[in-house]
Amino acid sequence: MSAGSPLPPVAVYGLSTEGYRIASAIAVKGAKVSLIDESLRNAIALKADIARTYPNVSSLVEDEPLLGLEPMDIAIGNASYLFFAPRIRKIGTDVKADVGAKFKDAIKALKKGSSVVYMLPAGIGGNNENIALIQHMTGLATDQDVSYYYMPSSPIAPGTETIVGSVRSKQDNILAKMLYDADGKKKVSFVDIYSAELSHIIRTLSHYSGMASILEVCKRATDTNVPANQFMHGTFSDLFLDDMTSGLYDLRIIGSSLEGAGPLMYLVNGSIRGIEGYTKHLIDQVRSTLKKRDLKASRTKVAIAWTLDSHEMRGDKIDLLSSLETRVRDYIGDVERHLGPTFDLYHTDKTTIVITCSKTDFDKVISRNRRSDEFIVIKANPLCEIMPQE
Known part of the structure; x- marks a missing residue:
């Protein structure tokens, strides 16, 4: 994709602060973005003007502007990139089951050729389970039919580099373009998934x-x-x-x-x-x-x-x-x-x-x-x- 090429359609699963932050940043760059409210299972069409008007998801929810809606599965099926950023409210032993249920809900409508960006922390080996689940749920093989990226959102003050884990350190220039900030100062580095897991743990x-x-x-x-x-x-x-x-x-x-x-x-x-x-x-x-x-x-x-x-x-x-x-x-x-x-x-x-x-x-x-x-x-x-x- 050349520098002037439009970005492909994106779906963000999760009406969360972190999900809205990345959805609005990509929408401002001109991509078609669908922001999914996981509790209602519908997708909001997030356009650039709306993203500029509402600085965060709280202001969007409070104002309740009239926005285009479509079923969640259609939005995910039409998206080339799916960002997984749900709100998790379970604590203790219930967390894993809650995250697993939401991830299954998000990936079941994936299409061949699309990419998944997982934004929750996964610990050590958690991404291998996610990759296996994608193949089990969709029949699509990761790194052949779909791509998988690990980019945990961190509560620690952001630095100047975004670490993205991928199978065999696969580079994705389109994803990097989505993640660059307006000044282009934030570096995006692709590493293998295990290294990305360890990097998040160390930090x-x-x-x-x-x-x-x-x-x-x-x-x-x-x-x-x-x-x-x-x-x-x-x-x-x-x-x-x-x-x-x-x-x-x-x-x-x-x-x-x-x-x-x-x-x-x-x-x-x-x-x-x-x-x-x-x-x-x-x-x-x-x-x-x-x-x-x-x-x-x-x-x-x-x-x-x-x-x-x-x-x-x-x-x-x-x-x-x-x-x-x-x-x-x-x-x-x-x-x-x-x-x-x-x-x-x-x-x-x-x-x-x-x-x-x-x-x-x-x-x-x-x-x-x-x-x-x-x-x-x-x-x-x-x-x-x-x-x-x-």
């Missing part, structure tokens, strides 16, 4: 094992009442619960793909336990705050401020929020969620403790309640900083 573990180490060390500092301004020097102050939990899905998928109890499994499980254990530590700090300030649980209200993206592929944050809310309610009965984008607290006769779970939420709470002495704001960061300081 994920390097990030979250370091984060879990920070949390464990900071617990010691909190337990010994080391002043936050002496210990942190601003280094970890802006690391919030929202950042900690972004990659839990990836860690669990990596763990489920490993066998035995070697060092790699210890790293994965240690990272998961360190991050999940932070919730208990945070609640302990809430209880400690009540004790230090001589506050009664019956005269206290807790507001959890956590602006969540309900459309992102991973559902770990939503699950952890429910767990946090349940645990807090076991101790303090009056608990309410504030999921954004607005945050309005009403003054009551109770003392209100606000747990801010992201930097955005913290800044929002502080700016709106700067002069109020009725709110105790806890930053859900490694040292659980309290505003105003005790």
Whole structure:
């Protein structure tokens, strides 16, 4: 395909933040893009003007513009490229079955000559299962009748290179053209699928094992009442619960793909336990705050401020929020969620403790309640900083 040739039709399975991001980027380049709502099983015709008008999937869903619709299977059957980016809301042992069911739903209408781009993390060997499933479901042989690419969307800040795994490191100039950013600065590298799996694992573990180490060390500092301004020097102050939990899905998928109890499994499980254990530590700090300030649980209200993206592929944050809310309610009965984008607290006769779970939420709470002495704001960061300081 020459530089000026039009891009082939594309279908994106998943009305997710990540799915919309790549669908809109390709639509702006002039391709015919069908964005599939997996829950309704229909496809939206996403044109360039719509993609430019709506910066994210939330704004598109909220505005509900009149868009062309067609059945999901027709959209996939007409597409040359199928991007798999569904919303996954199952947790634990149910995840694999949920992902498998959605993948089967997406690939059953594949046509010969098309390509599949898998955007969820697959751990080690997960792509071999996907390739076998494609042949079993469609009768089409991968790398002969259809092409398969592995491009896991990462919650870690994007770099300057996109790693794409393919059978025998097959290059795809059309896919690369779709993935290039507007400035053409982002490099697209094709490697074999196993190398792409290992690359994602290294990147994920390097990030979250370091984060879990920070949390464990900071617990010691909190337990010994080391002043936050002496210990942190601003280094970890802006690391919030929202950042900690972004990659839990990836860690669990990596763990489920490993066998035995070697060092790699210890790293994965240690990272998961360190991050999940932070919730208990945070609640302990809430209880400690009540004790230090001589506050009664019956005269206290807790507001959890956590602006969540309900459309992102991973559902770990939503699950952890429910767990946090349940645990807090076991101790303090009056608990309410504030999921954004607005945050309005009403003054009551109770003392209100606000747990801010992201930097955005913290800044929002502080700016709106700067002069109020009725709110105790806890930053859900490694040292659980309290505003105003005790």
